[in-house]
Every structure is written in C-alpha cells, then in structure tokens.
Amino acid sequence: MSDMSLSVDVDAFAPSWQAAQNAAEATERNRKLAPELARDLAAAGMFKLFVPSEIGGLELSPVEGNRLIYELARHDASSAWVSMIGSTAALGAAFIAPEISADMFAAPARITCGIFAPNGRAVKNGDTYRVSGRWAWASGSANADYIGLGCLEVDAAGAPLPERPPRLVMVPREEIIFHDTWHTIGLCGTSSGDVELDNVEIPVAHSYTISAQKPWSDSALYKMPYFGFLATGVAAVALGNAQAALHDIHELALQKTPAGHSRALAEKSSVQSALAEAEAQLRSADAFYWQVLENIWHAVTHGADITPAARADLRLISTFAVRTSLQVIRTAHDIAGGSSVYKDLPLQRRLRDAETMSQHMITNAATFELVGRVKLGGFHPKMQL
Numbered sequence: 001m002s003d004m005s006l007s008v009d010v011d012a013f014a015p016s017w018q019a020a021q022n023a024a025e026a027t028e029r030n031r032k033l034a035p036e037l038a039r040d041l042a043a044a045g046m047f048k049l050f051v052p053s054e055i056g057g058l059e060l061s062p063v064e065g066n067r068l069i070y071e072l073a074r075h076d077a078s079s080a081w082v083s084m085i086g087s088t089a090a091l092g093a094a095f096i097a098p099e100i101s102a103d104m105f106a107a108p109a110r111i112t113c114g115i116f117a118p119n120g121r122a123v124k125n126g127d128t129y130r131v132s133g134r135w136a137w138a139s140g141s142a143n144a145d146y147i148g149l150g151c152l153e154v155d156a157a158g159a160p161l162p163e164r165p166p167r168l169v170m171v172p173r174e175e176i177i178f179h180d181t182w183h184t185i186g187l188c189g190t191s192s193g194d195v196e197l198d199n200v201e202i203p204v205a206h207s208y209t210i211s212a213q214k215p216w217s218d219s220a221l222y223k224m225p226y227f228g229f230l231a232t233g234v235a236a237v238a239l240g241n242a243q244a245a246l247h248d249i250h251e252l253a254l255q256k257t258p259a260g261h262s263r264a265l266a267e268k269s270s271v272q273s274a275l276a277e278a279e280a281q282l283r284s285a286d287a288f289y290w291q292v293l294e295n296i297w298h299a300v301t302h303g304a305d306i307t308p309a310a311r312a313d314l315r316l317i318s319t320f321a322v323r324t325s326l327q328v329i330r331t332a333h334d335i336a337g338g339s340s341v342y343k344d345l346p347l348q349r350r351l352r353d354a355e356t357m358s359q360h361m362i363t364n365a366a367t368f369e370l371v372g373r374v375k376l377g378g379f380h381p382k383m384q385l
Contacts, residue, residue: 073240089114114148
C-alpha cells in the first residue's frame with residue numbers, strides 16, 4: 001500500500017480497530033456489530049470520513065479515507081465494510097442543507113448507512129414524500145440512526161414521473177421495518193438484511209439526488225463520481241482483508257508441520273513459490289489501486305473534469321483489487337490445508353468475506369465488461385460510472 005501521509009492521527013483510530021479485531025468472532029456469530037463497538041467506531045470518526053468539515057465531518061480525501069478503511073479491514077472485514085458503507089452514504093451530507101445534515105451525519109457518534117438501488121416509490125405531496133418499498137443489502141442497518149434509501153418519484157397512481165432522477169431519502173430508524181434475511185457465507189457480521197418502508201412520510205428536505213443536484217460544498221471531494229467512489233471503498237476493504245490473510249498464512253507456514261512430514265510448511269518449495277506469487281499479485285493490485293486513485297484525486301483537486309476514461313479507471317482498479325484479493329486468499333487457504341477449516345483460524349473467515357465481497361454488484365466480474373465498453377468508445381452518460 002502506498003505510504004502517503006494523512007491529515008488525521010492514525011493512532012487515534014487504533015484502539016477502535018483493535019476492539020473490532022477482538023470482537024470479530026462475536027460480530028460474525030451475532031451477525032452484526034455490537035452496539036458499543038459500532039458507537040466506538042463512530043466516535044473515532046469512521047462514519048464521517050467524507051462528511052464536510054464545515055458541519056463537523058473529517059472531509060478526508062478518497063485516498064486518506066480509504067486508507068483508514070483498509071487498515072480497519074486488516075483487523076476485521078465486517079467492521080470495515082459497515083464503516084465503508086456508512087462513510088460513503090454520508091457523502092449525502094454535502095447535498096442536504098447544512099442545518100439539517102449537521103445533525104443527521106455529523107452528530108457525535110452518529111451512524112448512517114444507505115442503499116442507492118431505487119427500489120422505493122416516492123409520491124410527493126407538498127414538502128414531503130410518501131415512500132414505500134423494500135431494499136436488500138442494508139449493510140450496517142443494525143446500528144444505523146439514519147438509512148438512505150433509493151427511490152423513484154411516481155405519481156399518485158404509481159406511474160414513474162419522466163426525467164426524474166432517482167432520489168435518496170434519509171429515513172430515521174424508527175420508521176423502518178427490519179427483516180432478518182442476512183444468513184450468508186461471508187461478511188456475516190454486517191447486518192445487511194432487508195429493510196422496508198410502508199407509506200412513510202419523509203420531508204423533501206431530507207432527500208437528495210446525486211446525478212442532478214449540485215452539492216452546497218465546493219470541495220473537490222463531492223465532484224468524485226458516486227459509483228466509482230463506492231467501488232473504491234469496497235476495494236479498500238478487499239485489499240486490507242487480503243493483506244491480513246497473507247499475514248495469517250505466513251505465520252501458519254512458519255509454525256505448522258504437516259502430518260507425515262518432518263519439515264515446517266514454510267520449508268516446502270511449493271509453498272514458497274505459491275506465497276511469492278500471491279504476494280506479487282496482491283502488491284500489484286494494491287499499487288495499481290493507490291496510484292490511479294491518487295492520480296485521479298490530484299486531477300480533480302486541480303480543477304480537471306473527470307473523464308469517462310477516469311471513471312472507468314476507478315471501476316477497473318476496484319474490481320481488479322476485489323477479484324485479485326479473492327484469488328490471493330484462495331491461495332492462502334489452499335496452502336493452509338486442513339487447518340483452514342477450523343473456526344479458530346481467521347483465514348477461513350477472510351476467505352468467506354472475500355467471496356461475498358466479490359458478488360457485490362459494484363465490483364462483480366460483470367464490471368469488467370462495463371469498463372471495456374468505455375475503453376472501446378461505448379461510453380453513455382447514463383452509465384453508472
């Protein structure tokens with residue numbers, strides 16, 4: 001990972017990261033972060049990494065914020081995933097009036113999360129929307145104070161209103177119906193079950209649209225493309241998780257002598273070769289990721305427009321990082337042999353977490369097709385880049 005300096009004190013986050021690591025097994029077993037752990041991470045700032053500084057947020061660059069997410073993922077991927085979803089959802093703070101968003105996103109120990117998919121239907125009535133719908137993958141919902149939910153505007157009869165972009169409505173948790181659907185192989189501790197609204201009234205002022213609304217903050221941070229930004233967050237979790245897996249297998253290889261052998265696992269030439277290749281793969285994906293992200297951020301901060309090629313690059317580095325991380329952890333898992341199936345070895349959890357990350361729509365294998373289409377001249381403004 002690139003050794004860039006940060007504008008925040010990394011050491012201040014370390015106790016929360018260690019608490020997440022200590023609680024990793026309990027987090028997975030309970031399928032959610034314990035409330036005290038979630039609030040601890042929030043108090044440290046992990047949910048307001050990208051909230052405008054004018055209202056009390058950290059307003060870190062994508063490079064800085066994703067580095068903190070990466071570091072948390074080295075300790076526990078579920079905690080990092082929840083923090084990543086919450087912090088990217090909090091980009092909405094720059095689109096909702098400061099007098100509202102200051103409390104909604106930057107209040108002490110505030111926790112938010114969000115789902116962009118426009119699965120809801122919103123009927124406008126004066127200064128409010130009436131919203132109904134159901135959304136999957138509500139990561140972090142177990143402890144969130146507000147959840148941003150994607151909606152399409154419809155008329156009273158339910159017909160979509162033409163040329164109205166999707167909106168995210170910020171909904172307080174007491175208005176939400178929670179469904180216990182998150183029974184998965186990986187990222188088990190992210191409480192990513194379904195949520196539902198049934199004719200809930202939400203003020204228009206508590207909603208926003210990224211595609212057709214100008215942020216009130218003029219920071220370069222809010223000029224970054226939302227989907228590309230989200231993808232880089234997923235990749236930061238994947239890379240941190242994979243780096244920890246390599247550490248785990250190095251430690252195991254030095255300590256384990258396989259049954260029927262007289263030498264440690266680390267002395268086997270096949271293991272040495274496999275680990276060297278896995279490290280090369282991960283370091284390549286890692287360097288590619290941070291270098292492109294830094295280059296694009298530098299261009300944005302110097303007033304350059306984000307070109308279709310740059311948007312595609314954000315998706316490319318992210319998907320490549322996620323897919324490569326998965327392959328690296330599979331290699332580590334194979335090397336571990338029978339030890340890998342036991343719950344007391346974190347490696348098996350890291351593999352399951354990586355497998356689940358790879359299926360997220362923002363970085364799944366189909367993203368390569370989207371990137372390739374842009375590279376071959378097929379960009380369209382409505383592409384979700």
